[in-house]
Amino acid sequence: MLGCGTVGSQVVRLMHEHADDLAARASARLELVGIAVRDTAAERAPWVPRELLTDDAEALVRSADVVVELIGGIGPVRHLVLAALDGGASVVTGNKALLAAHGPEVHGAAKRSGADLYYEAAVAGAVPVVYGLRESLAGDNVNAVLGIVNGTTNYILDEMATKGLSFEEALAEAQELGYAEADPTADVDGHDAAAKAAILASLAFHTRVGIEDVPVTGIRDVTAEDMAEAREAGMVIKLLAVARRVTDNGTRGISVRVHPALVPATHPLAAVHGAFNAVLVEAEAAGRLMFYGQGAGGAPTASAVLGDLVAAASHKVHGGNAPRESTYAALPLLDPEHTPARTQVEIRLVDRPGTLSAVAGIYGRNGVSIESVRQTGTGADDARVTIVSHRSTEAALARTVAELSEDLRVHEVVSVMRVEGV
């Protein structure tokens, strides 16, 4: 085992407590031969056997049949994982950053040596969505994946929605409770979700998608006011990882992105609260499937690691392999500009006859059709109007918003937000 933090120490505990169960299921006793850590003298959970701690990760990797990598990040870990796979050790990892940045290299090493590569813990903790996409849906064609895959941001948005907090207040609360880190960048700016989106999209579409392919908008700009207005419109705001197969308008390809989105309050994803995760998959034959559960935390993530470990160990005994990276479809990633999206735009404008028709004209000239217009606030010379568009390209929507901003009757474009799940 590489690393012995929150997840690692739970893996150690469960391997010990359930040794007999795991042996029966893997057809072999799982023997923990070493735990590589940076500081062997640091304090550990009481059940971690100190005699197994080592700071020589390279030697450990060379001697193990299965390497469980729970250090995370890229740097030296990339080298260790590649060394493990090159040496024929199976790898079980929860490292989304490594897979999203160096997926082809890591998968390639596994394929060359015939080793297994398992990574259920890399996406949505205990929620078995890697299994779901990689194995259960192997006979189907996925059209879309919509996921709440970051518990920190879901917790923050939930607190904003239910308690009327500002982003800053909710973040501070999440930090106090340990749901957000001191430096919350990776979570609140969407980078963590983007790595997971890349992994999910790769699996769903049998196409290589790296984190560099995923445009990201985080949740820093979501305001308490946005939340209140969403509620009024029967919606909630969620940070979504969205991967879609697009076949409109002769364009064929996939679109992958992470952004806050308005979701109808009746949509299954709207009911995902706190630090829970859920991934909704729309497949051609299966229709709508949802996987729901705890997306983080020591024990839930350890559950995913141990499921993978049993599979990898069982293959060592009986033969067989984890499914290999599947990239045969090689679908093109659509330029974000050509990606279809529905958007809600909120503007402050002059409340005078003809203004709304001018606004509608701007939409029409840019080829964006309007689904609904709602007046959300009134002032003599300062009305607020919320406009939801039908599906249109990002480029057309961007042109529309630019023209709105320049129109003299429009005081301000208050917010622009995507709408999903309708």
Added chain:
Amino acid sequence: MLGCGTVGSQVVRLMHEHADDLAARASARLELVGIAVRDTAAERAPWVPRELLTDDAEALVRSADVVVELIGGIGPVRHLVLAALDGGASVVTGNKALLAAHGPEVHGAAKRSGADLYYEAAVAGAVPVVYGLRESLAGDNVNAVLGIVNGTTNYILDEMATKGLSFEEALAEAQELGYAEADPTADVDGHDAAAKAAILASLAFHTRVGIEDVPVTGIRDVTAEDMAEAREAGMVIKLLAVARRVTDNGTRGISVRVHPALVPATHPLAAVHGAFNAVLVEAEAAGRLMFYGQGAGGAPTASAVLGDLVAAASHKVHGGNAPRESTYAALPLLDPEHTPARTQVEIRLVDRPGTLSAVAGIYGRNGVSIESVRQTGTGADDARVTIVSHRSTEAALARTVAELSEDLRVHEVVSVMRVEGV
């Protein structure tokens, strides 16, 4: 392929439409070599190749690498499946009845010949809960499985709840719309759910559970009044397949049953509407997981079949095997009498001082503690009271209900229903 009904014809269609995708994922082209049907002259979907139809299932089974069994039921199918496995052909089946009645025999045949046995389609259609329990959760210990696994009864209960229909009215509507069969016994009396419960419990607890081990109560006795009162109490009524590991009171074992149950309206299972299915799993490390999707229908069930088919085919090419039947834990099935349960009892009684205290006394004497008492209707000499108990054994609850029935102050025990999900 054996059988070419609703699911089978969708499998044929998807195998044809997605031949290239399936070939890439299975590492081999899937060639449909024959379709055994009772009547080769009967009308078929236009895409079913008539030249592949045969009435000689036995010859077909002997010549195939993988047999997809979609006839259902036991009778001659049992023989065909065993013949396929004995001959080394992998079997993909959606046959819950066969597995729940003859699981050990069928799994044994697969193990003896080294063939794969896959059956995702046997439980909850497209919802990948067989994968989830058999593979994803292989490293965890499941404490409970609560499933809505029969779409027909869920549709009927949903119609009763939302439209105030009686059971008979909702059933007639479901039959008209094709959600229920002309003879609805297997669905409404819970036998279909019981077969699925047996399969889920076997997987969850690594223990042999057959359909004969599953006590069943169907939904025929659920009344419009029960529904209305459930709503008033913030609950809904669902037909649940419940499998639990029990370790209370020194008793250790599992309990598996199917019955209508009151579920809090805020519980994830309460949000499963119409013909959708969902299975909630509570595992020691993973916590609460939910799998949700379409539980029936041609295309969704075909999606599950094709996922299994890709796995089985891939093993034929690359080696490896589906996980074998895992029964090492061999947990005892608890006598239903010793199974813990929470129950809601509704009684009509004399509204006089001291009556409620007498009722509470009956609970107390039988060792059943009361969680809540609600007066739901009043009449001078005819009050309605709803009593929800804490967890207690079935035997103690049965004694309590018997004593209530005999008490002179109690006019009638109106209903007794289990409470789950709290």
